[in-house]
Amino acid sequence: MSSVTRVKLLVGYGAASAFLLCAPLFLNDFRLNLLAKFLAFAIVAIGLDLLWGYTGILSLGHGVFFGIGAYAMAMYLKLEASGGKLPDFMNWSGLTQLPWFWKPFEYFWFAFPMGILLPALLALMLGFFTFRNRIRGVYFTILTQALVIITVTLFVGQQAYTGGTNGVTGFKTLFGFSLASQDTKNVLYFVTVAFLVVTFLLCQALVRSRFGKVLKAIRDGENRVRFIGYNPAAYQMVAFGISAGLAGLAGMLFVLHVGIISPSMMAIVPSIEMVLWVAVGGRGTIAGAAFGAVFMNTAKSLFSENYPEVWLYFVGGLFVAVVIFLPKGILGLFPKGPELLAGGGKSSSGFRRSVAGWVSGRKRKEENA
């Protein structure tokens, strides 16, 4: 990467961070809350891009991981709001005692790590049973969709433990600070920005590392990576796990901003929308995924406030247009945009040439797809 492009990139990132830090100054409270939500979504998008854009595995089940993280945080908040008593929806459903798996969520030091670890573990398990047997591509994608369906039915069905269709809501405080107060909301906004920046830097470092290069090699030619002696399944599992953990983190932040989580927020449609964010922003670039999430959600809230019906035609059309005309997303519109932001620049292409460069152009296209 030449020094000029490096300076350009730094200026770009600097401007983006400056915008995020100054946002509370020029956005009203409602818009700031929306932006905070979108930034949480950007974290999911980054995780999803790590899996799809870099490893070539499309998961349509990230709503589940997002939801599990969100529920972990919601359980903590709910217990804090109930103040030692049984949460209201359990009362209605006829429970007399707090279920055993709710008990440890009384403590933040337990609930917060669980919000990341539980989705990651679930992903590792599913990954273990699928990638090890080389169930991949389309088959994997369909399995993740089935995961969404059964998780949603399970959450709706076990009303006494999960709040059913209504989900968990009615939170009041976090560490004793009122969630309704604007000061708390501002702090939470900055917390989200901090998490997003950390996620961004971590993932950027990850895709530039040796690990990230293997991921890209798996994307471009899984069998060839296997023949060299790597175990692609292990890499895929870890990528899936990290990706799911990030979705869980985003879910926790989402609950803090929105104050409710219900099964409908982890269903098929939100899960697929997450993929659209990545596709629109530009898959295979961390910055593109984050940008896509914020851009699409901003567009959605501006559009759908006024034209809810047109919006759906628009989203549908966008799916088609992006897939056919813009495989690299909006960032692909800029010359060299994706290459600049993909992470690794020239060094990765050297590695790619040596590992998976034998893959013919057509084959690569197929497996990227």
Added chain:
Amino acid sequence: MDVILLQIFNGLSVSSILLLIALGLAITFGLMKVINMAHGELIMIGAYATYVTQNLFMEYMPASSFGWYFITAIPVSFIVAFVFGFVLEGVLIRFLYGRPLDSLLATWGIGMILQQLARTLFGAPNVGVKSPEWLNGGWAVTEGLVLPYKRLFIIGLVAVCLLCMFVYIYRSHTGRRMRAVMQNREMASCLGISTRRVDAMTFAVGSGIAGIAGCALTLLGPIGPAIGTYYIIDAFMVVVLGGVGKLVGTVAGALGIGLTNTLFEYWTTASLGKVLVFLLIVAFLQWRPMGLVAVRSRSLDS
């Protein structure tokens, strides 16, 4: 005893619907490696075609012939969905061959547009379709065991469709070409088969079957813009479980999922039953990753 028989019958009934939906999917997915997420919307199109047929009969035909509308609706919904599929293939799907995951996203977008279109045309609330008189009631086998005619009719309809598909795929000229393209596209093309035409035809036939599935679904309840989405994932699971490319696999997959689903839901609850079925499918794929029946091929990256 009656309860067990009734459960088995319910399972068969669920399986038959799954099979009808998965048949179309298995063809498009198996032959062209296209994941058609808009398949559910083609089902919806078939259902609305039936609804429109019914309304036309009520409006223009003498009341005595109303009972015949459903028989008319079956070919009508097939043709409407067939034409839709043919157009869809021509304007969109053909750009997506060899890119299964991209096809998934693009067709999801199409599905969204079609759903919204249905909402604009027919309104968001569900509409009811009146079943013809001769399908009401049931066949009382014993005192406690009554099998509804509607479900029996659907099972029969599925059997007929299956038979037609079998003849089409394994006994006809076009079917043989289809299988040739499926197994080795380049070689088939070298031997003078127009793969373009085979693709278009196959996709359209798969869509037409989705239309029939939609027609059958109108017997079971009201229809709405989202009617297809309820079944689509289950149908995909049938295809994954059964293996791609053979009719037998799809039949076995549908029977397996339909029967175990009913069984588990009877033993446990509806939500736990679904989880158990999913776990079973994943466990099964450990043993046979390519599904129950898979066409063997020597290609490494298939």
